[in-house]
Amino acid sequence: MEFNAVILAGGRATRLGGVPKPSLKYDGGTLLSHALQTAQGATSVVVVGPDVDGDPLPESVLIAREEPAFAGPAAAIAAGLAALKTGPPSEWTLVLACDMPKASAGIARLFEALKTNPSVEGVMAVSVDGRKQPLLGVYSTAALEREVDAASHGPGLTDSPVFRLLARLNLLDVGVPAGSTDDVDTWEDAAALGIDYELEANVKSQEETLEDWCRTLLQAFELEGVEVDINEVLAVAGVAAHSVVRPAAPLTTFIAGYAAGMARGIGQASDDASMNAALDLARKIAKEYSETGTDAE
Secondary structure (H helix, E strand, O other), rough: OOOEEEEEOOOOHHOOOOOOOOOOEEEOEEEEHHHHHHOOOOOOOOEEEEOOOOOOOOOOOOOEEOOOOOOOOOHHHHHHHHHHOOOOOOEEEEEOOOOOOOOOHHHHHHHHHHHHOOOEEEEEEEEEOOOOOEEEEEEEEHHHHHHHHHHHHOOOOOOHHHHHHHHOEHHHHEEEOOOOOOOOHHHHHHHOOOOOOOOOHHHHHHHHOOOOOOOOOOHHHHOOOOOHHHHHHHHHHHHHHHHHOHHHHHHHHHHHHHHHHHHHHHOOOHHHHHHHHHHHHHHHHHHHHHHHHHOOO
16 A cells, blocks of 8 residues: 655654654664654655754655644644655555654554555554554545645644544544554653663753752742652643643643642642642543544533
8 A cells, every 4th residue: 555654753852851752762773763664665755853963864755844843743744744745646644753663563553454444534543541643643645635724724733733633534543552652752751662862861950950940839839848749740741732732731730730729728638639630630631632622612
């Protein structure tokens, strides 16, 4: 089955201290090189993102950048489609985030599903725990271009969720092998996947800085006795950024913290219980928002 490929290699990597994800090392190569290998067989490949030092691209690979920079994966997909128009057309487009080093395990399942379900407009990977991953999917090129064009006549795609871009497509959810959709958002994710990074000292410095800043804020608000799980707060912020829009991250954590404070103030629960409940609810709502692809009422 012929296809083109859009590899997403941008993003601020805020929870990685700004370290470019494509340059992280896994199993002897960079994450970007693994993504290119996963897309092997594509007629044309475009990498959407900033230049990656130390990982030169093959001459045949196209390079694109979303406008404005860091406008999110939906805008990056649109930029990739535009770049692919300069080469041979293809009925299908593989969309792949470069931070899923085991994605190749799921590719065969996606194409098998397409062959046995020719009436659909695409297939999307679903992890073993039921989470949909739109950045590991194969979609009708014409359908993607149609939705990008529709968005250009409306609110646009800047900071728009990918699920919203795909909302009107007739898609088939396809279960993929365990680990296929594991991605790298935090250093904990990287460690779990066995990903190396040479500037470990800088990472530690960032973690220490966050802990020190957290203590400073708690002292300023006279909350020295409150325990804050920094990783959990950042994780919820990440879910909101990916599932809604990027600016939703600070807004979500602020509202969750405010709700936790209100619950604690009226004696509903302890500090830990109220904070955990607020963060769990915020995460749940953000995930549900991404799956509906519509604004909450």
